[in-house]
Amino acid sequence: xxxxxxxxxxxxxxxxxxxxxxxxxxxxxxxxxxxxxxxxxxxxxxxxxxxxxxxxxxxxxxxxxxxxxxxxxxxxxxxxxxxxxxxxxxxxxxxxxxxxxxxxxxxxxxxxxxxxxxxxxxxxxxxxxxxxxxxxxxxxxxxxxxxxxxxxxxxxxxxxxxxxxxxxxxxxxxxxxxxxxxxxxxxxxxxxxxxxxxxxxxxxxxxxxxxxxxxxxxxxxxxxxxxxxxxxxxxxxxxxxxxxxxxxxxxxxxxxxxxxxxxxxxxxxxxxxxxxxxxxxxxxxxxxxxxxxxxxxxxxxxxxxxxxxxxxxxxxxxxxxxxxxxxxxxxxxxxxxxxxxxxxxxxxxxxxxxxxxxxxxxxxxxxxxxxxxxxxxxxxxxxxxxxxxxxxxxxxxxxxxxxxxxxxxxxxxxxxxxxxxxxxxxxxxxxxxxxxxxxxxxxxxxxxxxxxxxxxxxxxxxxxxxxxxxxxxxxxxxxxxxxxxxxxxxxxxxxxxxxxxxxxxxxxxxxxxxxxxxxxxxxxxxxxxxxxxxxxxxxxxxxxxxxxxxxxxxxxxxxxxxxxxxxxxxxxxxxxxxxxxxxxxxxxxxxxxx
Amino acid sequence: xxxxxxxxxxxxxxxxxxxxxxxxxxxxxxxxxxxxxxxxxxxxxxxxxxxxxxxxxxxxxxxxxxxxxxxxxxxxxxxxxxxxxxxxxxxxxxxxxxxxxxxxxxxxxxxxxxxxxxxxxxxxxxxxxxxxxxxxxxxxxxxxxxxxxxxxxxxxxxxxxxxxxxxxxxxxxxxxxxxxxxxxxxxxxxxxxxxxxxxxxxxxxxxxxxxxxxxxxxxxxxxxxxxxxxxxxxxxxxxxxxxxxxxxxxxxxxxxxxxxxxxxxxxxxxxxxxxxxxxxxxxxxxxxxxxxxxxxxxxxxxxxxxxxxxxxxxxxxxxxxxxxxxxxxxxxxxxxxxxxxxxxxxxxxxxxxxxxxx
Numbered sequence: 001x002x003x004x005x006x007x008x009x010x011x012x013x014x015x016x017x018x019x020x021x022x023x024x025x026x027x028x029x030x031x032x033x034x035x036x037x038x039x040x041x042x043x044x045x046x047x048x049x050x051x052x053x054x055x056x057x058x059x060x061x062x063x064x065x066x067x068x069x070x071x072x073x074x075x076x077x078x079x080x081x082x083x084x085x086x087x088x089x090x091x092x093x094x095x096x097x098x099x100x101x102x103x104x105x106x107x108x109x110x111x112x113x114x115x116x117x118x119x120x121x122x123x124x125x126x127x128x129x130x131x132x133x134x135x136x137x138x139x140x141x142x143x144x145x146x147x148x149x150x151x152x153x154x155x156x157x158x159x160x161x162x163x164x165x166x167x168x169x170x171x172x173x174x175x176x177x178x179x180x181x182x183x184x185x186x187x188x189x190x191x192x193x194x195x196x197x198x199x200x201x202x203x204x205x206x207x208x209x210x211x212x213x214x215x216x217x218x219x220x221x222x223x224x225x226x227x228x229x230x231x232x233x234x235x236x237x238x239x240x241x242x243x244x245x246x247x248x249x250x251x252x253x254x255x256x257x258x259x260x261x262x263x264x265x266x267x268x269x270x271x272x273x274x275x276x277x278x279x280x281x282x283x284x285x286x287x288x289x290x291x292x293x294x295x296x297x298x299x300x301x302x303x304x305x306x307x308x309x310x311x312x313x314x315x316x317x318x319x320x321x322x323x324x325x326x327x328x329x330x331x332x333x334x335x336x337x338x339x340x341x342x343x344x345x346x347x348x349x350x351x352x353x354x355x356x357x358x359x360x361x362x363x364x365x366x367x368x369x370x371x372x373x374x375x376x377x378x379x380x381x382x383x384x385x386x387x388x389x390x391x392x393x394x395x396x397x398x399x400x401x402x403x404x405x406x407x408x409x410x411x412x413x414x415x416x417x418x419x420x421x422x423x424x425x426x427x428x429x430x431x432x433x434x435x436x437x438x439x440x441x442x443x444x445x446x447x448x449x450x451x452x453x454x455x456x457x458x459x460x461x462x463x464x465x466x467x468x469x470x471x472x473x474x475x476x477x478x479x480x481x482x483x484x485x486x487x488x489x490x491x492x493x494x495x496x497x498x499x500x501x502x503x504x505x506x507x508x509x510x511x512x513x514x515x516x517x518x519x520x521x522x523x524x525x526x527x528x529x530x531x532x533x534x535x536x537x538x539x540x541x542x543x544x545x546x547x548x549x550x551x552x553x554x555x556x557x558x559x560x561x562x563x564x565x566x567x568x569x570x571x572x573x574x575x576x577x578x579x580x581x582x583x584x585x586x587x588x589x590x591x592x593x594x
Numbered sequence: 595x596x597x598x599x600x601x602x603x604x605x606x607x608x609x610x611x612x613x614x615x616x617x618x619x620x621x622x623x624x625x626x627x628x629x630x631x632x633x634x635x636x637x638x639x640x641x642x643x644x645x646x647x648x649x650x651x652x653x654x655x656x657x658x659x660x661x662x663x664x665x666x667x668x669x670x671x672x673x674x675x676x677x678x679x680x681x682x683x684x685x686x687x688x689x690x691x692x693x694x695x696x697x698x699x700x701x702x703x704x705x706x707x708x709x710x711x712x713x714x715x716x717x718x719x720x721x722x723x724x725x726x727x728x729x730x731x732x733x734x735x736x737x738x739x740x741x742x743x744x745x746x747x748x749x750x751x752x753x754x755x756x757x758x759x760x761x762x763x764x765x766x767x768x769x770x771x772x773x774x775x776x777x778x779x780x781x782x783x784x785x786x787x788x789x790x791x792x793x794x795x796x797x798x799x800x801x802x803x804x805x806x807x808x809x810x811x812x813x814x815x816x817x818x819x820x821x822x823x824x825x826x827x828x829x830x831x832x833x834x835x836x837x838x839x840x841x842x843x844x845x846x847x848x849x850x851x852x853x854x855x856x857x858x859x860x861x862x863x864x865x866x867x868x869x870x871x872x873x874x875x876x877x878x879x880x881x882x883x884x885x886x887x888x889x890x891x892x893x894x895x896x897x898x899x900x901x902x903x904x905x906x907x908x909x910x911x912x913x914x915x916x917x918x919x920x921x922x923x924x925x926x927x928x929x930x931x932x933x934x935x936x937x938x939x940x941x942x943x944x945x946x947x948x949x950x951x952x
Contacts, residue, residue, distance in 0.1 A: 186869060193872050205873050222870070225888045229873045232885040236877065284886040291884055388763035400884070429765075436676070436833075437768030437900050 015161040018044040069098040106154040220257035248349035280381035290371030297357035364408040450488030457481035523547035602909040606650040608688035627651040678836040683913030684923040714782035740792035744810035751792035
């Protein structure tokens with residue numbers, strides 16, 4: 001330390017310049033010499049290293065070692081930045097070796113963790129994800145051990161080359177340390193994703209988001225979108241409470257973004273537009289939330305023909321009552337976002353919609369209404385003019401919301417009206433849509449329209465069955481609904497034809513099931529048409545038979561197809577056996593004298 | 595299975611630039627063409643065999659590449675299909691040569707002219723033939739636009755003064771670039787003129803704004819509209835032909851082609867912005883449940899959404915350099931091409947009527 005004096009100040013100055021070159025200047029390097037500043041920084045670091053070894057002979061060994069480790073770290077990062085991985089690895093390894101004995105002490109722990117982070121990145125660049133994982137996990141373990149055993153804000157690595165009066169505050173130290181650890185978690189999230197440890201990856205994403213919030217290292221819009229997207233992961237796992245929490249947090253944080261007055265107040269039209277789009281995106285995540293919650297509840301409640309099972313309903317209601325008492329415990333287990341004030345807003349947001357399965361119409365309706373509100377909000381931005389695909393997807397979700405709500409409705413007339421609402425929103429869009437550019441959506445709409453008419457017809461039949469006798473109005477209604485269902489199924493099947501209007505010999509895998517179901521439903525619909533004209537009835541039976549036969553023949557020719565349509569095939573076979581006899585009987589009635 | 599949706603993939607091997615083979619010796623090549631649809635990559639320890647729809651070796655002529663790759667697509671464009679031809683590969687693998695031809699000024703009559711000028715010629719040849727066959731009953735209107743996608747921003751190459759443009763959708767016309775200049779074309783020569791003019795803009799931009807041409811995608815689109823009068827019934831048909839020069843594949847590390855590399859956090863606060871990509875990936879592998887992902891496709895995939903399967907005809911020409919120094923890039927190009935064969939527009943129909951067979 002004797003040789004230091006003015007010398008030490010110069011060393012610190014060189015070190016500082018090197019860091020500025022590396023972090024700030026290098027971004028302005030010309031494309032032809034992308035690493036110019038990095039190379040200059042490297043030269044400076046080498047100089048510092050030499051000055052140190054000259055000055056510190058006989059000095060305190062531990063201090064010298066730690067300072068050397070800082071330099072090795074900087075050199076390691078410098079070399080990896082310039083694509084010299086092997087050299088970078090050597091430096092980083094030397095850094096960790098020097099620190100090994102002191103890694104749990106406050107002046108070393110942060111540096112050690114950062115060195116491990118960088119070794120993780122380095123090995124991932126060599127496509128050795130497993131090796132990267134070991135470094136990052138050991139960094140994680142070290143953080144936890146340090147926090148448990150010491151926990152004081154540790155030194156930032158740069159402080160080893162600072163004069164006493166420049167040293168950082170505890171608050172700043174802690175902020176930097178926590179950030180280094182957040183990076184560890186963020187890299188681990190990526191590692192787990194690459195290793196397809198999905199659940200773990202999601203957990204680390206969640207924690208990263210949480211820490212971003214805690215240490216104010218986030219941009220509200222970006223953060224909100226990430227949280228909203230994460231909610232969709234939880235949806236796919238049916239974790240509705242977590243999903244709702246992410247969405248509520250996304251909405252709360254997003255609303256902050258709108259409130260922040262922009263620095264120069266010259267926000268462009270484009271920025272405004274972007275903000276509106278993000279808001280609509282989050283609304284769409286909410287729609288999916290409501291939809292999934294309703295659909296999952298439906299799955300729980302339906303019997304084997306897709307109707308509400310009242311026994312199951314009672315059973316689930318009893319079960320829920322029991323669970324409610326334990327609810328508080330479960331709540332604490334979830335990872336919560338935010339510190340007190342944010343947390344309060346998030347909780348308030350959550351209260352607006354349930355996260356437990358709705359078990360009756362009233363409960364279902366409440367979730368439906370929330371979903372429907374978000375449909376309106378999303379549509380405000382995603383208008384059909386300019387955002388065709390998004391707009392239609394939202395309308396499809398709206399229709400799906402009605403569909404699942406109808407499941408909970410016990411009154412058939414009212415249920416029928418809900419399906420009519422679906423028709424009213426889907427039909428005009430379908431009519432306008434150009435299938436040359438929107439073939440896929442066009443097919444989806446055809447199929448959904450067909451299905452909706454089919455369902456309405458079934459309902460009308462059920463209503464009719466309760467009557468003493470079918471009145472002509474009901475008959476007309478049933479027939480016209482059936483005809484419309486047939487029309488849309490046929491449109492769907494026609495969309496599979498090639499330009500020469502020929503139906504494919506063999507169906508592509510992705511349209512196999514829908515095409516077969518369409519054929520099967522058409523067959524059934526012809527069977528349901530009501531007519532007093534026996535000749536007409538015979539014709540309908542004939543058509544019906546042809547469609548059933550198609551299914552049977554097709555599966556005979558392509559046995560693999562049978563797996564996709566097991567139930568339908570079985571019933572078709574039965575009908576192919578039955579119908580000819582019935583038709584024979586009808587024919588005999590028509591011409592009794594033959 | 596059935597001919598149609600799957601994307602056709604062609605691989606073309608360019609000759610090594612002069613002198614390369616000599617300096618590298620006999621072992622200078624990293625691959626060999628085994629047949630007209632297989633290629634062997636001399637990887638260690640085991641060589642790897644790739645199969646594609648068509649493999650063009652170093653001797654294959656421009657004419658023959660055109661016939662096997664583009665002819666069909668131009669024809670189906672006349673039949674009302676949308677068609678797209680992509681060129682993919684690392685910088686220096688011969689994309690521009692394949693698509694445009696030698697980098698001289700007048701490629702249009704050059705015997706080595708590429709797929710694009712030849713497609714123009716063939717398209718207008720077909721139009722003339724149709725017109726003659728149908729007489730006055732049928733008329734055609736051809737328009738073109740030429741845009742560049744750089745850094746997820748869209749620029750109009752036919753109007754260098756324009757600022758960034760936006761992608762929008764129209765319920766009848768599909769995806770379009772809002773405000774892009776459309777130029778009417780009456781002949782192949784005119785089409786070529788527009789193309790070269792735009793291409794020059796692309797180069798100018800690459801120096802004045804410090805952009806590197808291989809970092810941008812260029813999309814040249816021809817709209818063919820035919821009108822047929824049959825008695826009082828007017829039948830209008832329209833289709834698109836997209837010719838796409840993709841950015842050098844080595845520049846696409848940030849898209850889906852990348853390997854296992856971790857996204858670095860850097861120093862500034864914004865640093866964790868890639869977290870969204872990780873989360874998106876997690877949701878992507880979800881189990882087909884209803885969900886919405888907040889992050890959009892890239893501009894390029896959005897623009898060419900119709901081209902990936904559905905009722906469009908698409909082919910990719912993967913260009914590779916045979917030099918052993920390019921081994922890594924060649925392997926990744928071939929892997930990409932292999933994956934591209936699997937791309938299809940999944941016609942998922944919401945069909946959940948199980949049980950409803952009473």
